[in-house]
Amino acid sequence: MSSLQSQDYIRISATTITPPSVRHHEAEVAKLIDVTRCIGCKACQAACMEWNNLRKDIGYFEGSYDNPMDLDPATWTLMRFTEWDNPKTGDLEWLIRKDGCMHCEDPGCLKACPAPGAIVQYANGIVDFISEHCIGCGYCVKGCPFNIPRISKVDHKSYKCTLCSDRVAVGMEPACVKACPTGAILFGSKKDMTDWAGERIKDLKTRGFENAGLYDPPGVDGTHVMYVLHHADQPSIYANLPANPRISPTVEFWKGLIKPFALAGIAASIVAGFLHWVVTGPNEVQPEDEEEAEQFEKEVEEAHLHTISDKPA
């Protein structure tokens, strides 16, 4: 959202600058979404729209209670309704999952982001998009294992749930948490939320949900938004919640291994350029140079897109 809380950063995209460290005492927070007590009322959606001042255009009925139909730059959270026939009991279950950013401990979006400081992670675990640094490249979309960020067609910036970082920074709970009438969305320290989830799971097991469990996927080192699920053994029945989310290996490889070399390369070319300027003076750009550069850029981009689209959906 903004960089007003820069002293809370622990990770910053596309930079090797050491994040500030004075606030590392902060407890990690988590939002716990108890799917088993959610009634799908969409109060969280309304609260999100009000607090963040988001208003999507009025849509259409499209064969579902999901409205709007998908996340978008003006819809940062959304109830996803699934009618599921439980094969074991033969009974219908109406699974309602509040979708939105999971605030991964190991955020794929941040890793993929090439724009310095456009994605940050705070000491409390919240992953935030700093819009003024966003270049709208869409790498965060590819880096996210949960398919969350959306690029605005208007300003070409990426948007997603901030976990109300502005509210949390001043000691308030996220707007969706405050609005939830049944206490299905809770907010607190990650430890407290995990402990309370344990209580809920115990209760659910007494009600016949033997596979009830907490969704805090290890593939991204856990998340700061967690779910209590009745059927934690099958997350995918909840509107395709990934069973084992991981950051795409391409992103990991590119950002983990290649990036230092790439950055070194960039630095080297700057140095070389400077030396060139010192030694032989500025280059005059000729039209054919320009054309060649554009062609090169295009090729690089295509190669890149090809690499990214290889990653599993």
Next chain:
Amino acid sequence: MTNTWQDIKNANVVIVMGGNAAEAHPCGFKWVIEAKIENAAKLVVVDPRFNRTASVADYYAPIRPGTDIAFLSGVIKYLLDTDQIQHEYVRAYTNASLIVKEDYTFDDGLFSGYHPDTHSYDQTKWEYELDEQGFAKVDDTWQHPRCVMALLRQHVARYAPEVVSRICGTPQDKYLHICRLIASTAAPDKAMTSLFALGWTQHSVGSQNIRTMAMVQLLLGNIGVAGGGMNALRGHSNIQGLTDVGLLSNQMPGYLILPHETEVTFEDYMKTRAFKPLRPNQMSYWQNYRKFFVSFQKAMYGDSARLENDWAYDWLPKLDVPLYDIIKAFEMMNHGQMNGYICQGFNPLQAFPDRGKIRSGLSKLKFLITMDPLDTETSRFWEDFGPLNPADSAAIQTEVFQLPTTCFAEENGSLVNSARWLQWHWKAANGPDKAKSDIWIMSNIFHRVRELYRKEGGAFPDPILGLTWKYVDPQDPNPEDLAKEMNGRTHVDIADSTGAVTVRAGHLLDGYQQLRDDGTTESGCWIFSGCFTEHGNQMARRDASDPREQGIAPNWAWAWPANRRILYNRASCDPAGNPWNPVKPIITWNGTQWVGIDVPDYGPTIKPSEGVGPFIMNTEGTGRLFASEMVDGPFPEHYEPFESPIANPLHPKVNTNPAARVFPDDRAKFGSVSDFPYVATTYRLTEHFHYWTKHALINAILQPEEFIEIGEALAQEKGIVQGGWVRLTSKRGFMVCKAYVTKRIKPLMVEGKPTHVIGVPIHWGFTGQARKGFGANTLTPSVGDANSQTPEFKAFLVNIEPASGPVA
């Protein structure tokens, strides 16, 4: 509600039937979740479709719309057959032992005393057999063939599980599972709460739907206890207040009854309102009726209401029919018998059945005044919106005055919630532009009408000229003034038993116990007396402290009557005065008086040995398993909805409620199953509040467009695709909208045949920000509940076909 929202958390079983609490009352529903989490409660949902409440339920069973009485009569039979009732409670606190006169019979769908020409019963046929002193005769052994318990057993004997399943379409195993869950609360320390709403009221047997569950609750000993009760979840934030202050056409504030024209004098009127106890020692609190009535007349007419003129009794309007409900009003408009209509905070073109009839009624008026914060469909009934509102504007001569009002957040005042709490609220913002408060508008209409009467006389100016208007600002009385008027004040010093003056002349009353019938006290609404006293505005209290954490919070706002939070709470104790459930006591007898966390619903020092029943408003002192007050029978009986896919399996000759009032032109517009083979029901969705929030952008985004819900089997049969367009027709009209093909509605096996149910959410109309729609009332039949005339919105017949696209 007999209990409170917070009290739901004390329940062991929560049954939601005839309502959809999660969908329509998401905020209050937190207490159901609380009951599940903190009290290990089981949540049971019985509904035609798997709804949002069902999504978090422990057990769900489907039911065909309009068959709840069959289901619950079966439950009663199950409880009696398996002897799972709370015996001591039933014996002491219900009328199970009372003996009914020989005149009472029930035969082939009809109770005794039926007049086919007037579609009404002679209810005197259903009275108790009295002894020489005028008390009802009793057989505590329940052996007498005409004691209520024996008659009840006999009455419900027909509702065997296979019969229930055949009528309701509920699979027998699911039905019996729910019977067992319900029966588990017959234990004295277990409670079930019944949460219901318009899913029960909006039927031609609406009042009896509720009564049947009340009888179940009495048999289980679940009335008056923590976590129990009959809890009507009201559909508007102040609809409880509306009934409390008597805005129904046959009522006056505080559930006093407007006189009938046959009650020519005040004494005629009081003759049938003596409320003489039918059992010895009973309080029969309505014996104070005269005090409430006289104090009301003093509040209305002040010095003009005197003993000599029978407290201005003659000035009250007198009814010539049982009531002038809205169905009746539109019938009269259509026949030119009602020419002007003031529509205050009401949108009948959207909210009342058979939209075409509503439109034609409004078109025949001389004038229509609408008072509303929103641009309602009713205000624009004359405007042509194509098929959504086909109006021939040029032919309509109705003069329409659209008066914009402030809304609740733009004024001070109180709202009465479902739990009978009067909660004061404070103005948050000024109203937009020229909007005025309802109080300002009504006051100004009154002043101008009074002026005309002063100048021109008229046939009967007295009630207008004699009305008191003692407000600080007569043009715009402030809400505090009005609240004080409802609370009431005394004109003489009131002393306690020691002679000490407790309330000085001219001061506000402490409560209705101080009301008198000699004209020395006044109170505009006796049940509200105590809400605004010399100690201040009790409704504005905001102390949430809750002794025993049982959801009582006695110092939060103020509850009628007498700040009592749980009605009939004397019944939470056994006859000796010990709580049935010692873990969750409400009151208890300490040897000299009743003490506890709530105001006792009982005389505070009445000894348990006096045998005074806990149902102090009733002449018997007990809860009624047999109620001669109901116009359509002392026991509930299953009657089919007026549009039904089958003939009544119990008595085909008496198919529908014989005591329901049906106007001939409405009857002509009932469809038959041959033309309209599918059952339809209407309902609300969480994203919207009735027809208001379609004016609000966020709500319009969250649920933008009209749709209906249809099961997969019927959709496949009809070639209807997910999100595709359909044309839904009833005998009265049609809608073209999109279809939601869902697993949540499944065909029900009714009388051996699959019966399909189609769900019609109600929220869309032709004004507001959401996409325009037809409105469910385009389809619904104009017939009401026999007792209350609440329209039958929940069960009717339709046909459905795929459509090629929108028509409007």
